[in-house]
Amino acid sequence: MQPRNMSMSGVVDLAAVKAAQEAKAKAEQARAQSAREGGTGAISPADLVIDVDEAGFERDVLQRSAEVPVVIDFWAEWCEPCKQLSPVLERLAVEYNGRFLLAKIDVDANQMLMQQFGIQGIPAVFAVVAGQALPLFQGAAGEAQIRQTLDQLVQVGEQRFGLTGLTVDPEAQPGGAPAAPERPAGPHDGLLEAAVQALDSGDLSGAVQAYRNVLNEDPANEEAKLGLAQAELLQRVQGVDPQQVRRDAADKPADVQAQIAAADLDLVGGHVEDAFGRLIEAVQRTVGDDRDTVRVRLLELFEVVGPDDPRVIGARRALARALF
Secondary structure: OOOOOOOOOOOOOHHHHHHHHHHHHHHHHHHHHHHHOOOOOOEOHHHHEEEOOOOOHHHHHHHHHHOOOEEEEEEOOOOHHHHHHHHHHHHHHHHOOOOOEEEEEEOOOOHHHHHHOOOOOOOEEEEEEOOEEEEEEEOOOOHHHHHHHHHHHHHHHHHHHOOOOOOEOOOOOOOOOOOOOOOOOOOOHHHHHHHHHHHHHOOHHHHHHHHHHHHHHOOOOHHHHHHHHHHHHHHHHOOOOHHHHHHHHHHOOOOHHHHHHHHHHHHHOOOHHHHHHHHHHHHHHOOHHHHHHHHHHHHHHHHHHOOOOHHHHHHHHHHHHHHO
16 A cells, blocks of 8 residues: 555644644643643653553544644554554654654554544654644555655644643653643633534534623633634634636636635635635725725634644734735
8 A cells, every 4th residue: 555645734624723722721821721730741751652552542533632742653563664663653653752642543443543544554753732633644654754744644633723742751760641621611701612512513603602702801812813713713614605706706807805705714724825815915905994904804714724833923924024
């Protein structure tokens, strides 16, 4: 079976964006808690490679993915290519020194996990970052390709999710990794939970209002800002005719509203750079109130993707050049 590379860029999953913000907060809280307790939070190099089963998947993979990217190696004893790939992954896990955690899953003993990930053959390698599964490659792969993929994964974890990895101490005892502290309940958790439930159920108006209620009391609440941007975006594209929107944008390049509507669809469809580029071009073509309308919408789309995303950082620079 030939390796099949899977790109991790170019797609926006609104649930993943929210998870990214939550993962950043949890990682920061874990580091702060460890510092307050005078601990280093260091783990042994032996703890960088773990065996995972269905019973421990949520704890060992999903929860840990809020601290560090977790690479999953799906293998079986009878799989000859697995016997070549797995030692390479294990060696690189130690070499990368805590920038990712390697979870090994025996597919014969964990058929349900194999089905959930949609695996057709092994070896298969996935990653989980902030609870989001990312296919990396399937089949045998050379070490150079594996390193390139891992470097990209580490970059995504750091830039989009704020995951700086685990602290490794060669003197630490195996099995001594501390559990991440629970996030203390905040004053607006009830309102935020109501907003998430409304968003999940398709009550976009209710979600928008719930997030606004939080921001009325706490204007700096990052989770509410992100949630509001997501809910308003979904509300704008609800019920539109995508083909008509695309035709209008193509036929009326000078029509600000047509370009804005198409940019919303671009973003929801995962075409982040297309959405940003469309609106930056509109900024370049317009003046006065039209230009300001486009600029404001572009800033709203930045909120949806997240300020630390490299595509947002690049688009901000391009916007500055267009404006000045």
